[in-house]
Amino acid sequence: MKKVVFLDRDGTLIVEPPDEQIDSFEKLELIPGVIQGLRLLIDRGFELVMVSNQDALGSARYPLEAFEGPHNKLLGVLKGEGISFSQIFICPHTPADNCGCRKPKTGLVDQYIKSNDPDLGRSFVVGDRETDVQFGLNVGCKSVRLSDSATSAASYVAPDFLEACRYMVRADRSAHVERSTNETSITVDVVLDGTGSFNIQTGVGFFDHMLAQLSKHSLIDIDLAVKGDLHVDEHHTVDDTAIALGEAFHQALGNKKGIERYGFVLPMDDCLATVAIDFGGRPWLVWDAEFKREKIGELPTEMFFHFFKSFSDGARCNLNIKAEGANEHHKIEAIFKALSRAIRMAIRRDINNSELPSTKGML
Numbered sequence: 001m002k003k004v005v006f007l008d009r010d011g012t013l014i015v016e017p018p019d020e021q022i023d024s025f026e027k028l029e030l031i032p033g034v035i036q037g038l039r040l041l042i043d044r045g046f047e048l049v050m051v052s053n054q055d056a057l058g059s060a061r062y063p064l065e066a067f068e069g070p071h072n073k074l075l076g077v078l079k080g081e082g083i084s085f086s087q088i089f090i091c092p093h094t095p096a097d098n099c100g101c102r103k104p105k106t107g108l109v110d111q112y113i114k115s116n117d118p119d120l121g122r123s124f125v126v127g128d129r130e131t132d133v134q135f136g137l138n139v140g141c142k143s144v145r146l147s148d149s150a151t152s153a154a155s156y157v158a159p160d161f162l163e164a165c166r167y168m169v170r171a172d173r174s175a176h177v178e179r180s181t182n183e184t185s186i187t188v189d190v191v192l193d194g195t196g197s198f199n200i201q202t203g204v205g206f207f208d209h210m211l212a213q214l215s216k217h218s219l220i221d222i223d224l225a226v227k228g229d230l231h232v233d234e235h236h237t238v239d240d241t242a243i244a245l246g247e248a249f250h251q252a253l254g255n256k257k258g259i260e261r262y263g264f265v266l267p268m269d270d271c272l273a274t275v276a277i278d279f280g281g282r283p284w285l286v287w288d289a290e291f292k293r294e295k296i297g298e299l300p301t302e303m304f305f306h307f308f309k310s311f312s313d314g315a316r317c318n319l320n321i322k323a324e325g326a327n328e329h330h331k332i333e334a335i336f337k338a339l340s341r342a343i344r345m346a347i348r349r350d351i352n353n354s355e356l357p358s359t360k361g362m363l
């Protein structure tokens with residue numbers, strides 16, 4: 001299913017003049033960041049649809065020819081940058097006309113949505129007015145409002161257009177997973193195209209430290225809160241966290257189109273750790289690492305194998321892990337860092353290729 005960004009025009013892509021009519025070439029001015037932002041959306045697989053209210057278009061006060069010159073110029077400039085809209089919808093009415101197509105009403109796009117059946121859960125509306133936000137709610141997708149300060153019903157209020165596009169790209173490959181049993185209660189959010197920021201609280205200090213490595217070195221944002229039965233021991237906390245985290249990765253990867261799929265890295269401290277990964281859809285773990293200490297911090301070393309096994313199950317990925325060296329803390333930290341780099345390589349998308357990296361046709 002395609003994902004769509006429905007874009008307002010005036011005040012979003014081009015500067016809106018005080019009289020709210022772009023009816024001459026002199027009034028045509030691109031909003032900064034528009035080309036870069038739209039290219040980003042296209043590269044990440046979004047289809048672009050323009051939806052614009054143009055009050056009284058075609059009347060004496062706003063003749064069609066006066067609109068078409070600057071409008072076609074805009075489309076030509078964007079086309080020259082490899083940016084085009086699959087559809088352009090314009091409502092020519094005024095509020096007094098009480099039509100069914102003026103935003104926030106959805107009359108302009110109803111047929112388009114019916115025939116194309118886009119993935120509305122992964123689609124967005126972007127605009128500079130609250131009516132755009134309401135339009136998004138009415139269509140059934142998330143909204144982004146462009147504003148410095150507005151309080152809004154939008155999913156996100158962006159200070160400028162490029163930041164709005166960056167938000168949509170970040171939000172596209174993200175997931176929220178909640179998992180509760182009698183033994184643990186877990187909430188995890190991951191953003192694959194993040195910055196490596198994290199907020200991790202499992203109740204096990206050394207485990208937090210390892211998961212922080214996972215976030216930091218993969219540039220994946222991880223927000224993780226775990227309430228586990230630590231009065232029993234660390235087992236359920238580590239195991240269930242791995243399952244939930246793996247499931248979040250699986251969901252955030254979505255259809256996996258364009259991803260590199262494989263990752264491999266070989267970092268070294270005093271230890272040598274190798275982690276190879278394949279997000280091929282099937283869990284498997286090869287584990288070749290020995291730990292002589294019973295615990296590192298308060299984390300039992302026997303839980304390391306278990307963590308990666310459960311993560312592999314949750315993320316439906318193949319992991320091949322080998323490590324050798326003297327210092328036990330370094331060894332497991334090197335494994336987590338290597339895993340992070342392997343994941344970072346594997347989830348990267350080739351902007352020139354949106355094919356699924358499999359001859360099977362599914363992953």
Ligand SMILES: [Mg+2]
Nearest residue numbers: 008010011128
């Ligand atoms: Mg506008």
